[in-house]
Amino acid sequence: LKGRIDIVNLRTLMIFREYEERIVEILKDTFKETKGLRILVIAVKSLESLPRSFSKLIHLQYLQIRSPNVTEMTLPSTLSRFYHLKSLDLSRWCGSSNLPKDISRLVNLRDFLAKKELHSNVPEVGKIKYLHELKEFHVKKDIDGFDLRELGELRELGGTLSIHNLENVATKEEASDAKLMLKRDLKELTLVWGREQPTDVHADILDALQPHSNLTALGIINHGGTTCPGWLCPVIRVNNLETLHLHGVSWGTLPPFGQLPYLRELSLKSITGLRQFGPDYGGVTGKCLLQLKKVVFHDLSELVQWVVEPNCHMFTGLETIDCRNCPNLCVVPFSEYSCTTLSRLCIDSCPKLCLPPMPHTSTLTYFAVEESLYCNGKKLEVCEYAGALAFHNLGEVEDMSIGDVSHISWTDLEKLKSLKELAVGRCDSMFCGELDGSVIFHNMDKVESLRVDVSHLTGKLLSKVFNSCPTLVELDIRSLYGDDEARAIHFPSSRSLRKLNFLMTKGLVLLPAEDGGGIHDIASLQSLNILHCNKLFSRWPMGGAPMANPFPASLRELYITGESSMRSMALLSNLTSLTHLSLVDCENLTVDGFNPLITVNLKEFEVWNDRGNSIAVDLLSEVARSKSMHAGSFQLERLSVDSILAALVAPICSDLSATLHKLQFHGDEQANGFTEEQENALHLLTSLQKLEFTSCKVLQSLPQGLHRLSSLKELKVHRCPELRWLPEEGFPTSLQVLTLWGGSAEQKEQAEKLKEVYPTLRVDYH
DSSP states (O other): OTTTSOSTTOOEEEOOSOOOHHHHHIIIIITTTOOOOSEEEEEOSSGGGSOTTGGGOTTOSEEEEEOSSOOOOOOOGGGGGOTTOOEEEOTTOOSOOOOOTTGGGOTTOOEEEOOHHHHTTOTTGGGSTTOOOOSEEEOOSSSTTOSTHHHHTOTTOOEEEEEEOGGGOOSHHHHHTTOGGGOTTEEEEEEEOOSSOOSOOOHHHHHTTOOOTTOOEEEEESOOOSSOOTTTSSSOSOTTOSEEEEESOOOSSOOOGGGOTTOOEEEEESOTTOOEEBTTBTTOOSSOOTTOOEEEEESOTTOOEEOOOTTOOOSTTOOEEEEESOTTOOBOOOSSSSSTTOOEEEEESOTTOOOOSBSSSTTOOEEEETTTEEEESSEEEEESOOSOBOGGGOTTOOEEEEESOSSOOHHHHTTOTTOOEEEEESOGGGTTTTSSSSSOOSGGGGOOEEEEEOTTOOHHHHHHHHHTOTTOSEEEEEOTTOOOOOEEEOOOOOSSOOEEEEESOTTEEEOOGGGTOSSTTOTTOOEEEEESOSSTTTTSOOSSSOOOOSSOTTOOEEEEESOTTOOBGGGGTTOTTOSEEEEESOTTOBOTTOOGGGGTTOSEEEEEOSSSOOOHHHHHHHHHHOTTOOTTOOOOOEEEESOHHHHOOHHHHHHHTTTOOEEEEESOOSOSSOOHHHHHHHHTOTTOOEEEEESOTTOOBOOTTGGGOTTOOEEEEESOTTOOBOOTTOOOTTOOEEEEESOOHHHHHHHHHHHHHOTTSEEEEO
16 A cells, blocks of 8 residues: 555545454554544544554544444544544444543534434533534533533534433523524424423523524423413414424413424323313314324323314324323314324223224224234234224235134125235134025135134034135134133145144044044145144044044145144054154154155154153164165154164164254153264264254263264254263364253353363353
8 A cells, every 4th residue: 555555645544344453453554654634434443443643633624433332432532633623423433422521622523423422422512613413412500511501602503402401401591592593404402301300490491492483393391380482372483393292291271283384293292281182272273284294192191082173174184193091082083074194093091082993094004002903004903802893994904813802703804805814713703603604705715824713613613614715725723722622623625725733722623534524635735733632633543454544645744742642653654745744742652553654755853752651762663674665765854852762773874874964862861871882873974964962861971972973063952961071082173063051060161161172163051
């Protein structure tokens, strides 16, 4: 650089990369002779990262300093020397908010881009008289340089200004020193008093804080007086306002909002004495507030009604209403004349409010009512909502969830022309009298996903529900309330259903084939999940003569957990296309009728039981002994079993050597170590990348030959309390992550040593 650039006379240096050590060295050495910079843009990690000549850059006019993350690093004290500085950009400074005490020496500064905490810490800011924006100013009694006279000197101040701690202003004269009336470029002003203050605050202080009429946004927070300022009542003198926030005020009379022709947002919070909002309050009369887009009413304990004149076009442009914690509010003007363009409605803790059928207009696409009704345009959730719904205005809804309601019928759902996903929970009356075949449902043939709680539905009625949705792709049957009453169910044949879930349906029974049961006729089914159903196969014959299979041969994924009624592997004998098989906590399951061919296409196989004896040993032994299986026929990539003895045998590991990427041992309560034969079998798994031991309660040591697994990248040990030492020979160089969770003190001690031995290894210990 020195050979190609005149470093000494350089005027602009802008480094846009984040902090790097090599960048720091360039700054320190290459540019140490540079003293004439006008523009400097850099990122620093500490004050030592600054150029050696930083304090001598007195000609700087633009300076941007960034810090990489949250830190307590302070800004350099020499910052205040840059007398010619016009723009200081600290918008990406994440260090301390403390500024040099003499920062006000930057008398030529125009633009100070920074977070509000930095703006509020400028003492004697009035000396920087050309400043264009000061986001926040705090009035302080006991510290010089923080009274309102400082603001009065900032004649070019514009943009946004928030003045805090106004309770520290004692007289009208002090307030007048801010000279807000003269700041014609100021667009947004917020006046904030502290919460803990006497209620006899002089009204003339607020009167003296009158801003210029060009102001477009005004907020008055926690003013303790009882009188509205003269520039807001009875005539509003800042009539260009587009946003008005009045929070925590107790004025006897509110401003005449109707005098604000450009008002777009009105927020009223924690205002005492406000009982009615409308034509008889605040001077709102006739055809007005046509530009108003958003209204916020929060914590208005006395507000009873929001009224409009009959047949009067008011609030016709309103898009958002947000009412929260207004316990006595009864009326909001939803009519053909008012609030007709509403698009967003939030109602919370307003128990007396009466609403029309929702949404009352097709433009209302987002609404949330008392945590019982929610819609975001495409998704609708109804839970314990007693109000009526305007289904003709819900034509865009694609996903609907219903729970604990009695006034919605299956016929109502027909009106949702875009409905694709439906979830129904404990809505017994919805299905009564409509699914007897006399009613034809046209739009329900668009529903692709159905989730239904069967807690109180008969098996016959369930079958009719499924028949009414002929194009289902996914069906989720669950019983959230644990009903144990036995109910038989018959599934019709389907050409579209691909995924079926039974979740905690403890009373549901799958009829045997001779009674027209099973799901073998659903030829399109690819994924089946059965979770804690207990009785699903209780009527299905097992053992003895050859039996029919309950599942279609098309099945690719089968997950069964906690199914005590499943007693024989023969139920799965026709599933030779499976790619994923999980059998977890099936306490009565035996290997009777097991067909080893169902493992040929498996990519993921999980079999373990925390409730009793393991069948993993018998299953894998059958696979190893099977003459119908040949070398290289396996595709298994992930294996999870509850027996080290079952998996670490030479025939199994040899067949899986080229494909197995992940091996997990879950809940082995027998093995406390590894035999030589098991160590040798493990070494055959040349493609193994992840090895995991979970809840192996008596395991005392890991395989000593782990270092020979040259493909291993991740090792996890979870809740193995007896494990005392890690392999003496160490780990393979390929290992990237070691995770030890819920282990012994010895494990933690060894983990700390491993960080020193393997500096590139990430060791997580919890």
